[in-house]
Amino acid sequence: MSVLERYEPLIDDVEAFSAACERPLPAAVRVNTIKTTIERAQAALAEADIPAEQTDWNPGLFILPDTSAGGNWPYVHGWLHGQEEVSAIPARVVDPQPGEAVWDCCAAPGSKTTQLAALMDDTGRLVATDNNMGRVSALRSNAERLGVTNLAITIEDSRNHSLKPFGGEEYDRTLVDVPCSCEGTIRKNPDVLEEWSYEHVEGTAGVQKGILKRAVQATREGGTVVYSTCTFAPEENEAVLDHVHDAESCQMVDFDLELDSRPGVTEWQDERFDESVTKAKRIYPHLNDTGGFFCAKLEVTG
Amino acid sequence: MSDTSTRFDRLPATDAERTVEQRATRAEVLDWFDDRFGIEPSVFEEHTFWERGAGKIWAFYGDMDSPVDIEGLGMTVLRTRQEHWKPTLEAVQRFGDHATRNTIALSREQATAFMAGDDQTLAWDGDWGYLIVTHELAGEQEPLGVGLYTYDELQSVVPKGRRREL
Structure with missing residues (x-):
């Protein structure tokens, strides 16, 4: 059985799903509103004769059917950042407000981090954590290119994240965009399935649970935690939510998303999950002609 | 340190x-x-x-x-x-739109050479030293990076990692 076949019981139109997974994904760019406006970025792309299609659901996101994201004038000014459509979902679900304290606990290379900073108007405090020195260099470079100044970067295992350097203050909102099995990126990285193994899914799921637990603990009561992955595996999605729902003071909440999606699943193989995981959203490549994604919004209750 | x-x-x-x-x-x-x-x-x-x-x-x-x-x-x-x-180039891009002096506006062609890391001979009446380099993008002068002006020459000090052939 191929990796993707294991998810067929979850999918309503297997043929469309398989066909979409085969199609390469065009480049997409997000407008960096720290440095410019959507209108001016659009004008700069037009000036450079770069065809750009504004997405229906996110006016700051453009598909570039004919070209790559870099190597043009608006890019070198830091007005644009290469970021595929589904990657731009979770920061909008976090919905950070200017002046808030926000934690991005698996931050590098920083596409979502810099999007959070822009949504905060580069004010308040954004803490970005990653455990990999090389990837943190990429994060720092992206953040500087995009003009982010409200960002503090830590290298540590997010499961042991310390609030001490930040005066012990809990976060208003936290993004938990965890490392995962990444089948959802198959349209960008066709090789991703070659590295797939069930042992890796199991090991990764354990790490994901630990990170999400720490995120809930580090976020204030009434605050928001958003959990996202680019895998279809329920072991790394609903099972993680179910586990943390039982272990920590938090609940799943509804959220709006202007993209077609399917609810989280309550059954997978021999497992049963809490009914509230249906508030999570599964995005399959054939639904909106994007990559695959999973996103859930939690409210901290204690 | x-x-x-x-x-x-x-x-x-x-x-x-x-x-x-x-x-x-x-x-x-x-x-x-x-x-x-x-x-x-x-x-x-x-x-x-x-x-x-x-x-x-x-x-x-x-x-x-x-x-x-x-x-x-x-x-x-x-x-x-x-x-x-x-x-830094990043500071100039982020805060340079507030500058009122020691900024030099380049043509598109000159800006292309600048971003490639090339030095160029240019006339400049002002102070020598580090200048904010701008060029026109989407109808306005926008800060692009830092140049070092001495002896009729504008040196591009765009860091290697930020250079681009445009």
């Missing part, structure tokens, strides 16, 4: 509070941006300035207890502890 240090020290407000001899003060940094480029101190009202290693200054929105051991705090904006302080 080397550049690989992760210790950040907030700049002292003024000379009177200085404990590390060569460390720039906040007042000096604000004066420098104002004197050199006409960028008013109010632009940095919400930012604190930090030194990591010897001379590299970072601007961070908000504040922290100093010193702090961390991997990054805002963005690098300025190189001090040398005769001529040098702003």
